[in-house]
Amino acid sequence: MQTTAEYYCAYCGEPNLTFVDLSAGGQQSYTEDCQVCCHPNVLYVRVDEESLDVEIDTEYEE
Template sequence: MIGETKPATYICSYCGETNHTFVDPSQGNNQNYIEDCQVCCRPNELSVSYDEWNKEYHVRAKQSQ
């Protein structure tokens, strides 16, 4: 289905809080974008990768430059 997003979580690289986000599969299995933390509002650079074996997305966050 076009436009369907998948829920995912990441840990803020600044405050350590868990954040909920959505991944858009139509943008590919490997994605990079910036999203502000829902708690401390600081920008996190998110790296998204798709795990073919487990059929799920993994999101890693690092401090945005």
């Protein structure tokens, strides 16, 4: 099952929309390019398994 969630680019600060696979577990991390500036962001995704609320933190890719 998938849902969408918004995160803000660590480089340009613009909002981005991403798909989150809810069946992949409560904590996930992966790299995704910003849809505005194309810089790579490391996304740290946390899914509350009861409410299915999604929280995303971002940082620069080193």
